[in-house]
Amino acid sequence: MEQLHYRHVAAARARGAKAQALVGVVASGDLEVLVQRTLPDRECEVEIRTAIAGFADVWQAVVADFVERRSPGGLKLSVNDGGARPDMVALRLAQAVRAVGEPA
Amino acid sequence: MTSALSWYESTARQRLAGLLDASSFGEFIGPEQRETSSHLAVFDLPAQFDDGMIVGHGTLDGTRVWVAAQEGRFMGGAVGEVHGAKLTGLLRAARESSPRPVLILLDTGGVRLQEANAGELAIAEIMRALIDARLAGVPVIGLIGGRAGCYGGGGLIAACCSALAISEQGRIGVSGPEVIETHRGVEEFDSQDRALVWRTMGGKHRRLLGGAELFVDDSLEGFRAAAATLIRQAPALDAATLEAEQARLEQRLERFGGCADARDVWASLGAADARAIPSMDTQEFIALADRLAPSRHDAR
Numbered sequence: 207m208e209q210l211h212y213r214h215v216a217a218a219r220a221r222g223a224k225a226q227a228l229v230g231v232v233a234s235g236d237l238e239v240l241v242q243r244t245l246p247d248r249e250c251e252v253e254i255r256t257a258i259a260g261f262a263d264v265w266q267a268v269v270a271d272f273v274e275r276r277s278p279g280g281l282k283l284s285v286n287d288g289g290a291r292p293d294m295v296a297l298r299l300a301q302a303v304r305a306v307g308e309p310a
Numbered sequence: 311m312t313s314a315l316s317w318y319e320s321t322a323r324q325r326l327a328g329l330l331d332a333s334s335f336g337e338f339i340g341p342e343q344r345e346t347s348s349h350l351a352v353f354d355l356p357a358q359f360d361d362g363m364i365v366g367h368g369t370l371d372g373t374r375v376w377v378a379a380q381e382g383r384f385m386g387g388a389v390g391e392v393h394g395a396k397l398t399g400l401l402r403a404a405r406e407s408s409p410r411p412v413l414i415l416l417d418t419g420g421v422r423l424q425e426a427n428a429g430e431l432a433i434a435e436i437m438r439a440l441i442d443a444r445l446a447g448v449p450v451i452g453l454i455g456g457r458a459g460c461y462g463g464g465g466l467i468a469a470c471c472s473a474l475a476i477s478e479q480g481r482i483g484v485s486g487p488e489v490i491e492t493h494r495g496v497e498e499f500d501s502q503d504r505a506l507v508w509r510t511m512g513g514k515h516r517r518l519l520g521g522a523e524l525f526v527d528d529s530l531e532g533f534r535a536a537a538a539t540l541i542r543q544a545p546a547l548d549a550a551t552l553e554a555e556q557a558r559l560e561q562r563l564e565r566f567g568g569c570a571d572a573r574d575v576w577a578s579l580g581a582a583d584a585r586a587i588p589s590m591d592t593q594e595f596i597a598l599a600d601r602l603a604p605s606r607h608d609a610r
Contacts (some may be wrong), residue, residue: 228323
């Protein structure tokens with residue numbers, strides 16, 4: 207099991223007031239993302255657990271792109287991966303920010 | 311949440327959202343508590359934060375209920391140690407704290423093989439807790455219409471419930487199609503023959519044979535309506551119910567014991583064209599089933 211951990215500074219605090227949200231399922235080609243609003247306004251952390259070892263470069267690129275596009279300040283995202291492709295990962299991360307961005 | 315959404319295609323969390331009154335669901339041991347399986351890492355398999363089992367409480371048309379939902383897409387909804395303990399705990403709460411109806415959204419292939427003994431024990435504990443809850447007067451309703459069907463220990467849990475609702479996509483069994491084929495040969499049961507699998511284990515056959523009380527449309531609204539009906543009609547678990555069940559099973563064996571195929575059973579029940587049943591739409595089938603085999607509210 208490979209564990210990856212990324213810390214970023216986001217451009218702004220993520221919108222919304224919900225404390226947490228969960229999207230996706232740990233199924234083949236899919237992943238789950240637990241997003242929690244627990245960090246200072248500009249910080250963002252992404253923790254990944256995946257059984258598919260050796261793709262840290264791709265994860266790093268997808269996460270960096272996600273932080274730049276979605277500005278998930280204040281959010282900690284925890285990922286359990288079921289072997290998702292990078293496009294699926296990007297969609298689930300964006301969906302998590304949308305879900306936690308709803309009114310409380 | 312659109313109530314016309316397919317139950318089969320929805321996740322466990324979407325099913326709960328569509329089943330219960332809006333925003334009424336409260337979760338116990340939610341994903342943020344990260345009570346994951348400690349066994350999966352040994353096999354280098356990824357965990358899920360809720361271990362594929364979501365338990366909590368909510369209201370259904372204003373009635374307070376306990377709910378448990380299996381996520382059939384995570385490891386085929388298979389029952390591991392944590393997954394099982396969450397359901398056992400909910401059933402004990404139903405008996406000990408307040409006697410509200412319990413809804414179990416079953417979607418499972420049975421015991422999680424990576425957690426073999428812990429999973430088998432969990433099934434036994436769930437059955438014990440379920441029976442104890444029913445003896446205390448708590449209705450326990452099973453809702454079956456997910457991708458994984460309801461097999462192995464899940465089939466045993468279903469058999470312990472007060473009443474079941476099933477959709478066409480739902481399947482109930484103990485040994486699944488592949489298991490039967492592996493042990494008895496492809497001549498006995500061809501697991502690749504989808505039509506055979508569905509007419510032997512699927513929702514329509516289970517309804518006609520008396521294994522499930524209600525046949526429902528594959529939609530969140532269909533299951534919501536069925537659950538609301540069944541919590542009002544659940545039979546008591548007492549000697550009279552069990553004797554009625556024994557008599558019903560004896561009659562069933564006598565009547566259909568010689569049938570080689572589900573279609574023979576349907577023909578014996580009086581279906582004019584048994585071959586047409588698999589392609590009937592929901593309303594047409596419910597009307598036929600109510601005529602051929604009135605729903606029975608004893609145990610299974």
